Each structure stands twice: as C-alpha cells, then as structure tokens.
Amino acid sequence: MTQIDDQNNILEVNNLTKFFPIKSGFFKRVVGHVRAVDDVSFTLKQGETLGLVGESGCGKTTASRCVLRAIDPTSGQINFTTSNGNNVDMAALSNREIRPIRKEIQMIFQDPFSSLNARMTLLDIVGEPLLVNGMKNREERLERVSELLTLVGLRPEYMQRYPHAFSGGERQRIGIARALALNPRVVVADEPVSALDVSVQAQVINLLMDLQEQLKLTYLFVAHDLSVVKQISDRVAVMYVGKMVEIADTNKLFEKPLHPYTEALLNAVPVPDPRQRKTEKKHLSGEVANPANPPQGCYFNPRCPYVQDICKTTKPTLEEVKPGRFVSCHRAKELDLSGIIK
Amino acid sequence: MTTEEKNILIEEDVVSVASQWQLMWWRFKKHKAALIATTIVILFYLIAIFAPFLASSNPNESNVPVAYLPPQTIKFFDGGIRPVVHEVIGSRDPETYKKVYTTDPNNKLPVKFFVDGYEWKLFGFIKTTKHLYAVEDKEGNIISPYLLGSDKQGRDLLARILIGTRLSLSIGLIGVTFSLILGIVLGGASGYYGGWIDTIVQRIIEITRSIPTIPLWIALGASVPRDWSVVKIYFAITIIISLFVWTDLGRVVRGRFLALREEDFVTAAKLAGASDRRIILRHMVPYFASHLIASTSLAIPFMIISETALSFLGLGLRPPAVSWGVLLQAAQNVQTVALYWWLTLPAVPVTIAVLAFNFMGDGLRDAADPYG
Known part of the structure; x- marks a missing residue:
C-alpha cells in the first residue's frame, strides 16, 4: 500500500501508461503499440477542479478512463484516498476488489445520447447504481431518484419518461444525476459540455459548479475548449501525444505558459473582438506526432518554434519549476512565452 | 386550454413514456405492406393448425377412380x-x-x-x-x-396443400430456433470475448458460407438413411438447413455485441458496479432483441424455400410426409405439367408465404430501431 504524501490530495496518479497493441496479420501478432497515455503523473486535491486539456487524440480521455478503471492501465499507480481514510492503489486492484471503490469515483460522459440506455426510463437509469449497490427497495429508490432529479434541475415527475423525450442538455443533466447517485467524492467529467449548444453549455457548467460547492465534489474535467476550462478549473493540466507537458494554476497558466505547446494552444483560442483580428497569431506547423511512432527526444520538437539540439535527442521530464508549476521542457526557465490574459 | 392543445399535450406525454416496443409497434403500423404481410403470415399458421377442418377429404386417402381429376x-x-x-x-x-x-x-x-x-x-x-x-x-x-383437382392416386390436392402447410411452415420455425440458439451462443461468445474465440468462430462462418450449398445438401440429404421415420428425417433436414442459416444470425449477434461493448451506457453500468450478467441481460440483449427478431423473420422464408427445394429434388422430406416441396415432386416432368397443370399449384402458397415473410421482416427491420 502506498502513502499519499499530501493530506489534501484525494487522488495521486503516478507514471500512468496505457499502450494499445497494434495487431496485424492472420495470427494477430503484436507489431507495435499506440502510446495513448505515456508516463503521466498528476494529483487531484480535495475539492478542486483539475482541467485536463489537449487536442483530439492526445490521450486525455484514455487517461481519465484509466483513472476510473473503465480501461485497465498498462502500468502506473492510481492512489486514491477512500472515504474511510484508506489509501488504495486502484491500478493494482482486481475487477472484483475495485467494486466497492467504484461508487466513490464516478463519471459524466461526453455524448448524452449514447450514455443513456434508450430502453430504460429515467427511474431505471438513475436508479441503476442504487439498485446494483444494494438499494433493493423500490420506494426508497424512487425517493432518492426524485431527490437527484431535483438536484440537477429536472422535474421528478419525468421519472417514468424515456430519454428520447429529452433534449441534449436535459439528457446531460440525467447523466449527472446518475453520476451523483452514489454520493461520489470524485467525478471524472469527460468533455461533459462539448456535445451541447453553447447556451446550454453555460447552464451545465453552472450546474456542475453549484453541485461542486453543495456536495464538496472533486472534479477531473476533461475538455478541449479552453474557455470552458478557464471558467471551471482551479488548475489545468495540458497533455500532448500521451505526455503531460504542463500543470499549473489556471490563471497563471493563462497569463504566462511555460511550455511552447501550451502557448500555441492558448493562442489558437479565437478572440471575440473584431479589432484584434489583425494581430499576429502564432500557428503551429506540421502534424500531431503519431503516438504509435513518436519522434526522438521531446515529442513536440518537430513543431516547436523554440527547438534546440537537446530537444531532438533527450526526452524532457515533468519538473516542478516553481511551487505548483510543473512543466516538461528543456528550455522552460529561459523562454518568455505569451499568454492570453494581460 | 382548448381541447386541441390538450390533445397535443396528451399525445406528447404518451410518446415520452412510450417503451421501445410501443415505439416499434407505432412505426411498424405505418408500414402497410408489412401489416398486410403479417396478417397473411398469421393466416398461414392458422391454416396449419386447422388444415383438416378446411378440407373434408383425408389427404392421405387414395381414390384411384378419380385420379388426375381437374379442379x-x-x-x-x-x-x-x-x-x-x-x-x-x-x-x-x-x-x-x-x-x-x-x-x-x-x-x-x-x-x-x-x-x-x-x-x-x-x-x-x-x-x-x-x-x-x-x-x-x-x-x-x-x-x-376436388377444388384444386386430384393427383395420380386421386387424393385431394387442396387437402394435401393445406396439410403440407404444417411441415413447410414449421420447418421454418423450428429451423430458425436451432439457428438462433447456435447464432446467439457462438455469435455472442465471438463478440463478447473477442480474441481467439472470435477468430475461430468467424473462420467457421466464412468456411460454411463459402461451400456451395446445393452439392453439400445433396451429400447431406443422401446421407440421411432411407429407413428413417418421417419425424427423424424431418429433424435431420431441419438441422441441415439451420447449419447454414445460423451464420447470418451469428454475425448479427456478434456485430451487436461488438458495437454495444463500446457504448457509453454500458461503461456507465460497469462503473456503477453492475455485474457482467446484468450488463448483458439488462443492457445489451434488449438493445439487439429487436434486430434479432427482424433478422430471424428474414431467415424463415429462406428456410421454407430451402425445404421446398430439397424436397423437390428428393433430398428432403419424402412421401408419405406431405409438404409443399413433396407435392411439387409430382410436377417434376414436362408431361405432367402439360397435362395436369394443377399439380404445380403447391408453388403458389410457397411464393405467397415467402413474400409475406419477407415483407414482414422488412417492416420489422425498419421498425427495429425506433431511436435511429
């Protein structure tokens, strides 16, 4: 059993990796691996929201699902402090052993259409976690489900309805109600608003923030929309091709990124101000590295505008350059990068 | 609130709480051809049950003085x-x-x-x-x-066609049941476990489907001993046909399992702590049950045609069993067809039944996914 260093940390992920084998040929021989998550470490503090960002395919969803053990990680540790104070390494538990811990760490899905079973009523969907965790009494479940639906802003009278009667935003609320059914302490939200209309996005984000305050939740918030992340996150972790490149407090990161990739990401955010459209934008050239065949040295080196010889040969490691600021770049201390908050 | 508004409100509520099967039925109802076809299918099975009531002469009793009597x-x-x-x-x-x-x-x-x-x-x-x-x-x-005439031994053709409905249509049902069991077990294992089980099952399916069916049926049909009873031969033929039909159903089941395994709501159930058993029975099976019913109803006409073809070639059921294929054996040569045209009439119910099943299956398939 491993010890969590900081008492404030509810979850510590150390050196998490997930490789997907590439099989080919008649006998399905393994010819290589996709390094979806490659030696990723981060922590979640009690009650905070950690935004996990990066472009499509950078492994943020895989990493978040590994934390939930929805997929089994290849290696690494996921140290979790359970409600009764025990520290467990979730990565080392068997599927049976993990069951009692599952209710403490729940998930909100990206697609509100595929995440709800269309063949079940709201009562059955939201009540399922309760049922399989021992609440056999229907009356009790009915009461809890109506409580949950009220909590997420839906009318409890809708309980007998099927998901097809609801809009995307309402469905996402149903998904949130299901995730909260077992009183989890950590909620992993996998792009919970990216499938919704912008107007509805704001409502759902506000709901998530209210719920966090009310229920003292800790969020791991996976997203690619930086404006959403900026609004909800206390800290932000940036991933690139399966690697963690930077972790920092939200404001500090937006003010002054330390990794060239973070700078490029921030600069790609569209500015809703027509007077600024003439200003020079730094765009990245080249393609995202192939996680099955990443480049030598720093994975970002073929696209990095500040590249030097060392970047092409040596992999940088994630280091704490200032208190609470982690960055994985050889030149972190010398570069002066620009953020988007002045 | 006007009554019209009220009606709209009530209607909306009905849709909101409508289950999958209700939605399917509403969609199926819109498919007129399928509705008519379903009625015909039901009629056929009623005929199978009440066949002796509908014709007063014994289908197995010969009456040589009236041999080859026209209708x-x-x-x-x-x-x-x-x-x-x-x-x-x-x-x-x-x-x-x-x-x-x-x-x-x-x-x-x-x-x-x-x-x-x-x-x-x-x-x-x-x-x-x-x-x-x-x-x-x-x-x-x-x-x-003799509304449809008589055959060589003076037996009433109508009575024989009606009684033949029993074997011809039940072979479809029983054969499909065999295929379903094979398809669900093998296809389900293939899709749920994946890996080498999947590889083996898929290769078996590919090999089965690449064998030319008619020669194989001839071989298998010939291997059924001549001295077997009608019932034994019947089951042997059913199993032979279903050994081919299950491959389709097996693929449908496997595909559904593969697709559903990755669905978010299945992950959600897993994260909630639901057991594999519950995930399969409560989440996955209801999702593909409707597709399975549609595929099954499309497999039945194939079975009927196969039985008819095999029996016509003399490889399937043999007299004294009475099925549509057996009856058509009498119309195998040009002379009979030219002189006693009514002996080809058993082909009519074959055509109608197969068409009806196909239309019904089409309707079911369209209605199978009411959320799509």
Whole structure:
C-alpha cells in the first residue's frame, strides 16, 4: 500500500501508461503499440477542479478512463484516498476488489445520447447504481431518484419518461444525476459540455459548479475548449501525444505558459473582438506526432518554434519549476512565452 | 386550454413514456405492406393448425377412380339457394386410353357446411370429425369437392396443400430456433470475448458460407438413411438447413455485441458496479432483441424455400410426409405439367408465404430501431 504524501490530495496518479497493441496479420501478432497515455503523473486535491486539456487524440480521455478503471492501465499507480481514510492503489486492484471503490469515483460522459440506455426510463437509469449497490427497495429508490432529479434541475415527475423525450442538455443533466447517485467524492467529467449548444453549455457548467460547492465534489474535467476550462478549473493540466507537458494554476497558466505547446494552444483560442483580428497569431506547423511512432527526444520538437539540439535527442521530464508549476521542457526557465490574459 | 392543445399535450406525454416496443409497434403500423404481410403470415399458421377442418377429404386417402381429376368449381347461383357442385363422370377415351372427365350439369350435389367427415385431432389431442364443407352424393356419402383437382392416386390436392402447410411452415420455425440458439451462443461468445474465440468462430462462418450449398445438401440429404421415420428425417433436414442459416444470425449477434461493448451506457453500468450478467441481460440483449427478431423473420422464408427445394429434388422430406416441396415432386416432368397443370399449384402458397415473410421482416427491420 502506498502513502499519499499530501493530506489534501484525494487522488495521486503516478507514471500512468496505457499502450494499445497494434495487431496485424492472420495470427494477430503484436507489431507495435499506440502510446495513448505515456508516463503521466498528476494529483487531484480535495475539492478542486483539475482541467485536463489537449487536442483530439492526445490521450486525455484514455487517461481519465484509466483513472476510473473503465480501461485497465498498462502500468502506473492510481492512489486514491477512500472515504474511510484508506489509501488504495486502484491500478493494482482486481475487477472484483475495485467494486466497492467504484461508487466513490464516478463519471459524466461526453455524448448524452449514447450514455443513456434508450430502453430504460429515467427511474431505471438513475436508479441503476442504487439498485446494483444494494438499494433493493423500490420506494426508497424512487425517493432518492426524485431527490437527484431535483438536484440537477429536472422535474421528478419525468421519472417514468424515456430519454428520447429529452433534449441534449436535459439528457446531460440525467447523466449527472446518475453520476451523483452514489454520493461520489470524485467525478471524472469527460468533455461533459462539448456535445451541447453553447447556451446550454453555460447552464451545465453552472450546474456542475453549484453541485461542486453543495456536495464538496472533486472534479477531473476533461475538455478541449479552453474557455470552458478557464471558467471551471482551479488548475489545468495540458497533455500532448500521451505526455503531460504542463500543470499549473489556471490563471497563471493563462497569463504566462511555460511550455511552447501550451502557448500555441492558448493562442489558437479565437478572440471575440473584431479589432484584434489583425494581430499576429502564432500557428503551429506540421502534424500531431503519431503516438504509435513518436519522434526522438521531446515529442513536440518537430513543431516547436523554440527547438534546440537537446530537444531532438533527450526526452524532457515533468519538473516542478516553481511551487505548483510543473512543466516538461528543456528550455522552460529561459523562454518568455505569451499568454492570453494581460 | 382548448381541447386541441390538450390533445397535443396528451399525445406528447404518451410518446415520452412510450417503451421501445410501443415505439416499434407505432412505426411498424405505418408500414402497410408489412401489416398486410403479417396478417397473411398469421393466416398461414392458422391454416396449419386447422388444415383438416378446411378440407373434408383425408389427404392421405387414395381414390384411384378419380385420379388426375381437374379442379372442380362450386356453382353459387345454379338454380337453388344452395351452392352446388356438378357431378363428375369419368370415362376412358377409346383412342388414347386417357381418362376424361365430364361434368353433368343436371346432377347437382349440394354443398353442406360443418359436416361430419373423417376423424382428426385439433392441437393433436382434441378428437373431432367436423369439417367446414363437403358435398353429399346420391347415396348419401360425404365427399369432398376436388377444388384444386386430384393427383395420380386421386387424393385431394387442396387437402394435401393445406396439410403440407404444417411441415413447410414449421420447418421454418423450428429451423430458425436451432439457428438462433447456435447464432446467439457462438455469435455472442465471438463478440463478447473477442480474441481467439472470435477468430475461430468467424473462420467457421466464412468456411460454411463459402461451400456451395446445393452439392453439400445433396451429400447431406443422401446421407440421411432411407429407413428413417418421417419425424427423424424431418429433424435431420431441419438441422441441415439451420447449419447454414445460423451464420447470418451469428454475425448479427456478434456485430451487436461488438458495437454495444463500446457504448457509453454500458461503461456507465460497469462503473456503477453492475455485474457482467446484468450488463448483458439488462443492457445489451434488449438493445439487439429487436434486430434479432427482424433478422430471424428474414431467415424463415429462406428456410421454407430451402425445404421446398430439397424436397423437390428428393433430398428432403419424402412421401408419405406431405409438404409443399413433396407435392411439387409430382410436377417434376414436362408431361405432367402439360397435362395436369394443377399439380404445380403447391408453388403458389410457397411464393405467397415467402413474400409475406419477407415483407414482414422488412417492416420489422425498419421498425427495429425506433431511436435511429
């Protein structure tokens, strides 16, 4: 059993990796691996929201699902402090052993259409976690489900309805109600608003923030929309091709990124101000590295505008350059990068 | 609130709480051809159950004096209020020795309804002698009019077609049940576990499907011993056909399992702590049950056609079993078809049944995913 260093940390992920084998040929021989998550470490503090960002395919969803053990990680540790104070390494538990811990760490899905079973009523969907965790009494479940639906802003009278009667935003609320059914302490939200209309996005984000305050939740918030992340996150972790490149407090990161990739990401955010459209934008050239065949040295080196010889040969490691600021770049201390908050 | 608004509100609520099967039924109802086809299918199975009631002559009783009798017609308006059948007189053509039949319009035999004839068993155990209609001849004997003519041994073709419905249609149902069991077990294992099980099952399916069916059926049909009873042969033929049909269903089941395994709601159930059993039975099976029903109903006509073809070729059921394919065996040569055209009539119910099943299956398939 491993010890969590900081008492404030509810979850510590150390050196998490997930490789997907590439099989080919008649006998399905393994010819290589996709390094979806490659030696990723981060922590979640009690009650905070950690935004996990990066472009499509950078492994943020895989990493978040590994934390939930929805997929089994290849290696690494996921140290979790359970409600009764025990520290467990979730990565080392068997599927049976993990069951009692599952209710403490729940998930909100990206697609509100595929995440709800269309063949079940709201009562059955939201009540399922309760049922399989021992609440056999229907009356009790009915009461809890109506409580949950009220909590997420839906009318409890809708309980007998099927998901097809609801809009995307309402469905996402149903998904949130299901995730909260077992009183989890950590909620992993996998792009919970990216499938919704912008107007509805704001409502759902506000709901998530209210719920966090009310229920003292800790969020791991996976997203690619930086404006959403900026609004909800206390800290932000940036991933690139399966690697963690930077972790920092939200404001500090937006003010002054330390990794060239973070700078490029921030600069790609569209500015809703027509007077600024003439200003020079730094765009990245080249393609995202192939996680099955990443480049030598720093994975970002073929696209990095500040590249030097060392970047092409040596992999940088994630280091704490200032208190609470982690960055994985050889030149972190010398570069002066620009953020988007002045 | 006006009544119209109220109606809209009520309607909306009904849709909101409508289950999958209700939504499917609403969509299926819109498919008129499928509805008609379903009615026909139901009629066919009713005919199979009540076949002896619908024809008054015993399908297995030969009556050589009236061999190859052409179809007789019931005259509904022939003087009296009762429908009648004209008596038939058979004689030999002195030149060709061919049997010729002439009707005698003066000799009217009245058609009677709900008459007592030969004994049969409803559902296999309720003994009855009732038949829907028959005619009474001069001597007071109850005989059946040969509405579709008779065969070489003077047996009533209509009675034989009706009784043949039982074997021809039940082979579809029983065969499909066998295929379903094979398809769900093998296809399900293939899709759920994946890996080498999947590889093996998929290769078996590919090999099975690449074998030319007719030669294989001939071989398998020939290997069924001649001295087996009708029931044994029936089951052997059913199993032979379903060994081919399960591959389709197996693929459907596997595909569904593969697709559903990755669905978010399945992950959600897993994260909630649901067991594999619950995930399969509560989440996955209801999702593909409707597709499975549709695929199954499309597999039945294939079974019917296969049985008919095999029996026609003499490889399937053999007399004294009566099925549509067995009846069509009598129409195998040009001479019979030219002289006694009515012997090809068993092809008509085959066509209608297969079409009806296909239309019904199409309708079911369209309705199977009411959320799509």
